[in-house]
Amino acid sequence: MLAAKAHGEDITDLVLLKLLPYAGSASNRAKGAWVHHAPSITSDLRKWYEADGSAYDWKSIGNSIFDFIQRCNNQPTELEQACKYFSELPHTKGFQAGFLTPILNALRSEEFLLINSKSQKTISYFTDQRYSSKLSCYPETNRAGHGLIQILTSEIDLSQKSTLSNADQFDMFCHWLVAVKKFSFSKSRGAQKSAEFFDEIPEEVVINSDCPFTSKTFDLLAELSANPKKTTYLARKDEFKRELEEPFQKLFRQIANQLPDSIKERMETERKLFARIPKNDFNHGGAWDFYWGAFYAKGGKRIEDAQLFLWINNERLEFGFYIGQYGSQQRQRFLKNCQDNREVLYSLLDESLSNSKIWYGSRANPTYFTWEEWLKSPGQLDIHVAISLPQKEVLETSTDELTPQILETYKLLFPLVLLALDDNPMPALAEYLEPDEPIVDIPPINPIYTLAQCADDTHFSAEQLDTWLRAIERKKQAVLYGPPGTGKTFVAQKLAKHLISEGDGFFDVVQFHPAYTYEDFIQGIRPKRVDGGLDYSIVPGRFLEFCKKARQCRDRCVLIIDEINRANLAQVFGELMYLMEYRDAKIHLASGEAFSIPANVRIIGTMNTADRSIALVDHALRRRFAFLYLPPNYEGLRKFHASTGYSVDKLVSQLAQINAQIGDRHYEIGTSFFLRQDIEVQLQSIWQLEIEPYLEEFFFDQPDKVKRFQWEAVKSQLIS
Incomplete structure (x- = not known):
């Protein structure tokens, strides 16, 4: 990898496959991934991250991971600075200690401990601390682990002849304690863990300026807690709205936009998501001293359905899984499914849900329970699973840090929702x-299609084609323009075929027309029948669907836009005008979804200049495309008919005369009309039914010129 990077090669795929820990599935082994005993990745990493529709700069991510590992390996004393720098990069959010410490441990086992949920839980238990899985906290966890190893050395190193290091034996000890012994960490330290969960907030809090909430948010909730009356809320209603309800709802809707489709398909993410603070208590004037919202089962109700909730009071912010207090049917279904499938559920979900941060059971219960303990009797302990952040931690966290934390928690806990929704x-x-x-784990590779083959098929020189291809690569989008009959669409398809040659990409074709809109191409509202009524949801257009598919490919993907000039381009492209100029940028669409054009996407348009001159194309659009002119290809016509026996010299001469009379290169007659094996049989029909009507339209006020080029006047020159 060092050599490849030094030569300027793209090492992204190597980094993602060889330096991160994968599960030992058949598909992972087939693609050459680094299979590890403590995996953090089960399938395709890119698909996993991009399941919510977000775009990622994988090249930058790959380079940053490589630089981080190299720095830690070469200068282990700079671990803290390296972790801090990596964690603060805009494109590396979500890469926690479990992703990156296995390779550090493999390179320098004595300096760097492997930190996953098992070792994190063990270190936290024996040191009476709660260590985070964030990479920025890894140096502190690593130090604590090494200190613990020194204390436990006599217990861990059972044999003086052991070839394993103390660090490796400590990793085995953690695995034995959690996975084999299934030690209950709550028995002697539950009360302390509860105290850690709901710690008092120190007076000195460093508030993050990008936090969605402020100290005022918690002050207002504290007032409500001291006096939970409707009058308390109404007296400061505007402040509650500004400091609590609006930022809370904005945060929750941002999370909704990033949920994967597999969750959106089952959960209501748009309507009736938020509760009200005043109680509906028959005019007794009470109020809730907290605020909450939830994604709940589609077609259901927030107060009774299985849900992924967000909840805040004057002490903490919670997010997790719950079944509404009136959801007796769903509670019974959930409990039955847990009982019937307990062993399978424990096996399937233990790795993801055995997390010391997750609180299982009622908020009122001071005892900490493990995932395994809670799964045995969720009805008694309460169907409530959440992560709780104390006020201090909330105020020190930005929206960009809080959003993925809540989102990932919802992804982890969604299997519990399914247990309440389905009988099976x-x-x-x-x-x-x-x-x-x-079925095929490794994407199929497209057949080889060389530049020489492309030149043979299009009858343009390899030098000309190479010039066009370099322009497409430079601008990432180009327009093939020229008069009718010059083979623009055909050439575009052949160029696309060459661009995807020997890769796993694809090309697709869309044709523009005067009625084509932004809603067709980018996204728009489409009515769908739901439960006997109409639901107006935002549906992705052709380009968003194309980009979604392209993100699953490593190599180039080409979209051909035929007749690009026949639509109102500024209207159809919308925000795409910005993204075509700034290919590395990301922009929010009208739906609120963040979108960027994948780096492997190329766009080739075709434009018939007889319909609209290039001079009439919007200047802003012209600046974003390379424009490649296709003239009538007389030499290509000669090459084509070299094998048919038809002598084309007189036909070429006649076409040159006509185009000279036309006198405008944008309206000349191309040669593709005559690229037929049976040209001698079809020539009269082509001339009378295709060429003559075009000339009559162009020379509508010059009938003498039309007469000169009618079939009766030219047939003696064209027929051998």
Whole structure:
């Protein structure tokens, strides 16, 4: 990798496959991934991250991971600075200690401990601390782990002849304690863990300026807690709205936009998401001393359905899974499914849900329970699973840090929702945890299509084609323009075929027309029948669908826009005008979804200049495309008919005379009309039914010129 990077090669795929820890599935082994005993990745990393529709700069991510690992390996004393720098990069959010410490441990096992949920839980238990899985906290966890190893050395190093290091034996000890012994960490330290969960907030809090909430938010909730009356809320209603309700709802809707489709398909993410603070208590004037919202089962109700909730009071912010207090049917279904499938559920979800941050059971219960303990009796302990952040931690966290934390928690806990929704939840659960993979694990590679083959097929020189291809690569989008009959669409398809040659990409064709709109191309509202009524949801257009498919490919993907000039381009492209100029940028669409054009996407348009001159194309659009002119290809016509026996010299001469009379290169007659094996049989028909009507329209006020080029006047020169 060092050599490849030094030569300027793209090492992204190597980094993602060889330096991150994968599960030992058949598909992972087939693609050459680094299989590790403590995996953080089960299937395709890119698909996993991009499941919510977000775009990622994988090249920058790959380079940053490589630089981080190299720095830690070469200068282990700079671990803290390296972790801090990597964690603060805009494109590396979500890469936690479990992703990156296995390779550090493999390179320098004595300096760097492998930190996953098992070792994190063990270190936290024995040191009476709660360590985070964030990479920025890894140096502190690593130090604590090494200190613990020194204390436990006599217990861990059972044999003086052991070839394993103390660090490796500590990793084995953690695995034995959690996975084999299934030690209950709550028995002697539950009360302390509870105290840690709901710690008092120190007076000195460093408030993050990008936090969605402020100290005023919690002050207002504290007032409401001291006096939970409707009058308390109404007296400061505007402040509650500004400091609590509006930022809370904005945060929750941002999370809704990023949920994966597999969750959106089952959960209501748009309507009636938020509760009210005043109680509906028959005019007794009470008020809730907290505020909450929830994604709940479609067609259901927030107060009774299985839900992914967000909840805040004057002490903390909580997010997790719950079944509404009036949801007796769903509670019974959930409990039955847990009882019937307990062993399978524990096996499937233990790795993801055995997390010391997750609180299982009622808020009122001071005892900490593990995932395994809670799964045995969720009805007694309460169907409530959440992560709780104390006020201090909330205020120190930005929206950009808080959003993925809540989002990832919802992804982890959604299997619990499925247990409450389906009488037979296991098929849906299996599909969610391990979506169907293609029958072929390794994407098919497109056949070789060389530049020489492309030149033979298009009858343009390899030098000319190479010039066009370099322009397409430079601008990432180009327009083939020229008069009718010059083979623009055909050439575009052949160029696309060459661009995707020997890769796993694809090309697709869309044709513009005067009625084509932004809603067709980017996204728009489409009515759908739901439960006997109409639901107006935002549906992605052709380009968004194309980009979604392109993100699953590593190599170039080409979209051909035929007749690009026949639509109102400024209207159809919308925000795409910005993204075509700034290819590395991301922009929010009208729906609120963040979107960027994948780096492997190329766009080739075709433009008939007889319909609209290039001079009439919007200047802003012309600046974003390379414009490649296709003239009538007389030499290509000669090459084509070299094998048919038809002598084309007189035909070429006649076409040159006509085009000279036309006198405008944008309206000349091209040669593709005559690229037929049976040209001698079809020539009269082509001339009378295609060429003559075009000339009559162009020379509508010059009938003498039309007469000169009618079939009766030229047939003696064209027929051998």
